[in-house]
Amino acid sequence: MHRLLLLLLAPTSLLVAPSSLLMATPPAPGAPSYEVSLTGTPDGRTWSGRETVSFTNTAAEALPEVYVRLWGNSRGCGSVEVLGGTALRDCTVVKFSLPKALKPGERTSISFDVKLTAPDREDRFGRSGEFSFFGNALPVLAVRDATGWHLERDMGIGESFYTVAADFAVRLTHTGNIAVPSTGVTTDGVAIAKQVRDFAWAAGPFRSTSVTSPGGVTVRTWATPMVTAAAVDAARADAAAALDEFGRRFGAYPDHELDLVLNDRWTKFSGMEYPGFVLLISPNSPVVHEVAHQWWYGIVGNNEYADPWLDESFATYATDVFEDNHRVGCWPGTLPVAITRDMGYWGAHDSSYGTFVYTYGSCMLHELERLIGTPVMDRLLASYAKANWHGVVTPADFKTAAQAASSVDLAPFWRTHGIG
Template sequence: MSSLRWRGGMSVRFVNTTGVVLDTIWLRLWGNGEDGCAAPAVRVTRLSGGTAGDPAVGCTALPVRLAHPLRPGQPALVRFDLHIAVPDRDARFGHNGPYYLLGHALPVLAVHDGKGWHLDPYSTGGESNYSLTADWTVRLDHPRALAIPATGSAVAMPARPGRTLTTIAAKRVRDFAFAAGPFGKREALTRHGVLVRLWFADDVSAAEVDDTLAGAVEYMDTFAGWFGRYPYPEVDLVSSHFDWGSMEYPTYVVTYPARTAVAHELAHQWWYGLVGNDQYADPWLDETIAEYAKQRATGDENPLCAGPFWPSPDAKVTSGMDYFNANGGYSLVVYLLGSCLMHDLERTMGPDRWLAFLRDYATAHRYGVSTPVAFRAEAQAASPVDLAPVFHRWRAS
């Protein structure tokens, strides 16, 4: 295995919780989203426990016909060989010089719910990911010189000469991501006992390291106070001056060294990480709250709240990625105008009642999935006044 190409085996154990008999499941290979079938970066071979069909949805979805039909409540296991070729680009799945990022590189099970299988296409301007929580154990055999920041908690042991075996465990997380490279490392503890690890590339200055780590500790404590206890023992941040931005994963974020970016991505540890949502159909359910939390924590002003500007008459905070992929306006509407919705709800309900609602909602839906219907209904139940005008004002009704 090298830092450019990784190969190994993967086992997926699951239980049929759909309530119907399944003869086929789907694996999401999100790492193929950028290049599709023309140059698939993630390939599955030698599958057992079923038969792989033809890749679909731009090679981001692989059907697996199970060896035996799976009744509700029954467990199953599929195994396969996995081949990953890290794309030659500075991206959330790619590399910049010797620093490799493997976001969404490992396959995950597609979600089956009352709407059937969710097989949405990849989105370049946002996220399409929708996954449920699972327990992960990942073992990486790699050159000793490579640091391996990752989702979960890692234990490194010497392997063959010049190599290290890093074993990583992550319980009840929605995805798994990791990085590899000659990163520097700094650590600190939050007041609540969470270990914050900052991994940084050589383009991050000493002052930026200090400020990023201090900000991460501060925001983890702030968000725990607002949204409830962080249940994992650690959170890892990988920092560099990425051209493409920042990205959240469970217990792990990739961010440029600026407090506003750090605050937004760490807020995602609650809103997407702990409280999941269908990020293709309902991106506002995590992005608007994460952006609002960033603004509230950093004091970042949002001028659009005083004078909203909508890019088109039919743009709505609650639009899905299908709308934004076709029409644009994703960041303006979901991040900025969406966060104005959250600020307006806070003013209408009052700060104490609003934060109590968010804590209660995050607790009730922890490790589960949030929906627009549940969010609006539970916010209204916690409010002494009618919230319909607020949702309507920000095109979220």
């Protein structure tokens, strides 16, 4: 996500264990798949229907329950309604007790009715004029790992989300004169998305254009009325170039399509990434940064609450490289706060979040490139992405990959740059 300077202070979050412990066991539930059928009101603001989530118990012990995250309720209850399960805490968590404990390796599913109404705010999940946006709105499975279930709060800045790659089949039916761009590729009325971490969509009378990049990826734009044709053209061209460039650097973009949704009226963010689907402010859209997130979070996943730098620093660094900006001298020296702090800390220190996680994090990666050399850095990032394709990484994973790629002893570098 690329943020504006305007930030909201959010309530204190749950504490989490050090990220170095997060992947001691595979995350569970594993191999999730979502089948969703929703019908929208003619204006596209409210969608209701049925959702079925299938999953495998990838833990070493039986699983008696699962939890579903209703992120859309994080800024006010009632926008996401689920019939079934037991609502917990702040209306962003629903517990589903299984009929019998799911043994390791077994697979089952849960189903529930769901109703989503875009709240009256110009946000990633919200309403802007005639247009509705459903980012982080669809209920998704919470993740359980060695430290337990991750039910951390959305801190109101950046992202606090933690999901594993899943398959989605989503039917969005409506009778209105509206367009409904979404994650995935729509065939016969069903949007199919393979191995993605979330599913987002928008609804409204957008005007649309498309182009195919030289590398073969279709870039579709969906614009609200006040977005100029020049802004659309610029965003589409930047996205197509970035998709091909990052594909060469980090591994080919695995989907056939990327949808850009441009609006001129957002005030709390300038860009927000979802798999194959990006929300952008216009003009001055941070297109390349959000496209970079298709790799750094979308493909190479991380616990965004525990380790926000693992996607934001990498997306910022990738944008710099795309723009041939090597940020010489940008590292300020010893930092008073480590860039590796979690979102609980940054939610309480929101004015420092962008500087440390985005700017200093990317500066650290530029410093690493200068230390080990550009060819080695390029090979490192390509091999790191390949090894963790559609997986979940921790800081220890990146440090291990970097040391394996370089003959330079990196221990002093990590100490100097506060990477524990």
